[in-house]
Amino acid sequence: MFARLARFVVRHPWWTIVAWLAAAVIIIAFSPKLTTESDQGEFLPSGYESVQAVEIADKAFPEGADLTSLIVVQRTDGGKITPADSAKIAEAAKNLTAKKYPTTHGFLTGPQAVAPNKSIQLINVPMDMAAGEAAQDQSQAIKDIRTELPKQLGSGLEAKVGGEAALFVDNEDSFTQSFVLITVATFALIIGLILVIFRAPLAAVLPIIVIIATEQMSMGLIGAASKVLDFSGDDSLQIILTIVMFGVGADYYLFLLFRYRERLRAGEDRKTALIQAVERVGEVITSAAAAIAVTFLVLMLASFGIFAAWGPSLAIGVVVMGITSLTLFPAILSLVGTAVFWPSKSWKKQPKATTSARLGRMVGARPALVAIGAGALLVALASGAIGFKSDYDFQSSFPSDTESAQATEDMKKGFPAGQNTPVQVMIRSTDGQPLTEGELNAFGQQAKSLPGVGGVAPAQLSKADPKVGQVDLILDGNPVSNDSITMVKEELGPAVHDITPQGTELFVGGETAIYSDINKVVNRDLSVILPVAGVLIALILLALLRSVVAPLYLVPAVLLGFTATLGSAVYVFQGLLGQPGEVFHLPIMLYLFVLAIGTDYNILMTARLREEAKDGHEPRKAAALAVEHGGPTVAAAGLILAGTFSVMLLAKVSMLQQMGFSIALGIALSAFVMAIFLVPAITALLGRKAWWPGHGAEAKEPLKPADTREDFIPTGSR
Known part of the structure; x- marks a missing residue:
């Protein structure tokens, strides 16, 4: 199949390119756009208590706001709030309400908003959850309020605006700068590393252009799939898709380009060399893309809606990228030919005594x-995963010098x-009877003595439905800390x-309860997703290698790499840096980028091991040659992807730093420890048994002998 595809694409490049462009134009022009949600609670299954509370x-409080901003007012001299100060603050709140800022429901304050120690007074600003243009209006409203407050309060008082909306405004630049940095770094690393390897500008720029076009095509298909499968994404999906597309796209491009150069060095003409390259890597790319896509699709088994939406979206992107790599890339290379390596002529020469050859000999001699x-090494790192703790406190990961962060600290006074x-x-x-404020207040008095409760807000009785009321319990600790989330789940809830009033039922909601339920659902999802993904990867490897034995050590190796990466993050962030935990969705991110994409490298190496065995080499020699020939490709691909994520360490947001470090290390472990050392060594030890019951060890007529050595970390001098 791959031989026929290779011959058609290479011999009819213009037909291939025109067909691809026509498909892209139709898909981009006519596909619907993917809708997104910002509230993570929206992605929880409806059966969870916190969702039922929302x-x-x-229904009971339709006029209620989705979120609340807080204005924290204090005296400039550090003194106590006086009655005169409170009067000025109340007048300022009235004047700000009259200005009718977008998405706000007014500015609320009063005697109850003065702290018991009179250090501060609060102005509550109920606001709607905003998206799109409304979000921009809301951001501008926060900025305008900050500008207006000093005018309204006059001398002697100062105010800081905090809360969720203000937090977003203050940290929007941090996120934007981080994402721009990641995008620029991705381009720079792909272009820079390929320039170092091949010293060819066209070879470096070509994948960037093709991957960008492929991503746009994929977004159109994802939009169509979202309507058919009825899912919506979250705000991070576009960023994750971009990283996945550039990661796998660069990998597959390098798989093809290295093999193309190898066949050219064997003395084949450029058309024959490209056909041989596509034929040889076609099975590898197809199997790798299938393994990643299937691994992503397993996310559809997740109960948490964010993960369930990521699954089909990322799978579509990977499949489209795999098709592009076997059609559009070869078609363009067929037209460009050896000019893709211009101006370097090193593609004609075979380097001697390379690093990858020495490493290959070491693996073959001492497997x-x-x-x-x-x-x-992997087991030692994996042991750290036992101490993994989730962290839901996003605010603490942002810079502490912003106004919203300072407002939060001032409020604690x-x-x-x-x-x-x-x-x-x-x-x-x-029981069908309306509730009374007396019942609700009595419940609130009882709740004051419950674990973790620092105060109780005045009870609210619904005007829309008098059979429903709300009592807000104020926690005395950080409401999104691990301790508070655990406390709400195990004690307060x-x-x-236990004190539910007679004739009523109650539901515990709010952000802390939502995160408590997210914790439950994420743990459940991981317990389902990891085993299913392992089985499916094993089946794909079975189909690729025609071996029952090889998947029995390859899949555990992949899972060990995943666990080692998680353990490394625990050692660094919880141990060395003393942070309370890892960002709660880190295990899923590692699943996406380490377990799924890292499988690429194992598939490439095992396919090369099988190829060398089928060429008649005994097991240890086959392992040595596989590392010598496949090592440079794995190293280059791993460096690009790990380097891209490592740039996230420069971000100002600590959760991005956690993700960047962890994923970069996981990719490095997958490429440089598992694919180049562990997998070839185990295969060499097992010998021909590794390919049982298939025919991987049966010699076939070898390709034309070629000096195909590459450097482990290639340089432009090649």
Whole structure:
């Protein structure tokens, strides 16, 4: 199949290019756009209690705001708030309300908003959850409010605006700068490294152009799939898709280009060399793309909607990139020919005594020692995963010198840490009788003594449905810390249910409860996704290698690499840096980029091991040649992807730093430890048994002998 495809694409490049462009234009022009959601609670299954609380609140309090900004007012001299100060603050709130800022529901303050120690006074600003143009209006409203506040308060008072909307405004630049940095770094690394390897500008620029076009085509197909499968993405999907597309696209491009150069050095003409290259890497790219796509599709089994949306979206991107790599890339190379390597002529020469050849000889000569060393390193790192803790405190990961961060700290001078993020208890009558404020207030008095409660806000009775009421419990600790989330899940939640008023039912909601449920659903999803993905990867390897034995050590190696990466993050961030935990979705991110994409390198290496065995080489020699020939490709691809993620360490947001370090290390372990050392060494030790019961070890008529050595880390001097 791949031989026929290779001959058609190489001999009819213009037909291939025109067909691809026509398909791209039709898909981009007529496909619907993917819709996105910002609220993570929207992605929880409806059966969870926190989601049910939100649904009840939406119906009972339709006028309620989605989020609240807080204005923290204090005296410039550090003194206590006086009655005169409170009067000025109330007048300022009234004047700001009259200005009707977009998405705001007014500015609320009063005696109850003065801290018990009179250090500060709060102005609550209920706001709608905004997206698109409304989000821009909301951001401008926050900026305008900050400009207006000093005029309204006059001398002697100062104010800082905090809360979710203000937090977004303050950190939007940090995220934008980080994402721009990642994008620029991706381009620079792909172009720079390929320039170093081949010293050819066209070879370096070509993948950037093709991958960008392929990504646009993929987004059109994802939009269409979202309508058919009824899913929506979150705000991070576009960034993740971009990284995935450039990661796998660069990998497959290098797989093809290295093999093309190898066949040219064997003395074949450029058309024959390209046909041989496409034929040889076609099975590898197809298997790798299938393994990654299937691994992504397993995310559809997730209960958490974000992950379920990532699955088909990323799978579509990878499949389209795989098709592009076997059609458009070869068609363009067929037209360009050896000019892709211009102005360098090193593609005509065979380097001697390369690093990859020396490493290959080491693996072939001492496979047991290499396997033990690589395995011991991965096991040692994996042991750290036992101490993994999730961290949901996104605010602490942002810079602490912004106004919203300072407002949060100032608020703690007079109110519990959870003032702005209460646990929302929804109480609903079950006996058909309306609730009374007395019942709700009595419940609130009982709740004051429950674990972790630092205060209780005045109860609210629904005007739309008098059988529903709301009591907000103010936590005395950080509402999104691991301790608070665990406390709500294991202590406060059950305790609240124990004091449910007679004739009612209650539902515990609010951000802390939502994160508690997210914790449950993420743990559940990982327990389902990892085993299923392992089985499916094993089946794909079985189909590729026609071997029952090889998947039995390749899949555990991939899972060990995943665990070693997670353990390394624990050692660095929880141990060395003393952080409370890792960003809660880090395991899924590692699943996407380490377990899924890292499988590329193992597939490439095992395919090369099988190829060398089929060419008649005994097992240890086959391992040595596989490392010598495949090592440079794996090294180059791994460097590009790991380098891209490592740039995230320069971001100002600590959760991006965690993700950047962890994923970069995971890719490096997959490429440089597993694919180049562990897998070839184990295969050499097993010998011909590794390919049982297939015919991987049966010699066939070898290709024309070629000096195909490459450097382990190639240089432009080649």
